[in-house]
Amino acid sequence: MKKIFIFLLITVLFISCEKDCYNAPLPIIFEFVNSSNENLITNGTLTSYSIQDENNVSISLSKTSDNRILLENVGAYNGTKKYKFYSNIKDLDFSIQSSEFKGGCDGYQINKLTFTGIGIDVTDEKGYYKIVLQ
16 A cells, blocks of 8 residues: 555656646737837827737737737737737738747747738837838
């Protein structure tokens, strides 16, 4: 009986010490500016905005302390999803292509963000996307 107990104890310790980890996709952050590079949230021009995915499901957004928009919980899938940004200035279409994370943990990574439409000026600023709305 003592040997069975020790065996079970060791088995439980090995199982509980196994690493469980998950890599969430990196966040996507948008900064909306005008042609003079003024932040449109800061100057009060961009007052309402929302994002919906291709199934008309609203995406959670939060405003950062520097008046940028953080998209929450996007990119946790394999494949490409289409999104629509709605605002009081202009509506934009974009898509996010994601794939499974190839590493020691489970998770997803965003591979590509693509904006579609005419007259959209977007710059990847290494950590956020600067979008000129006019």
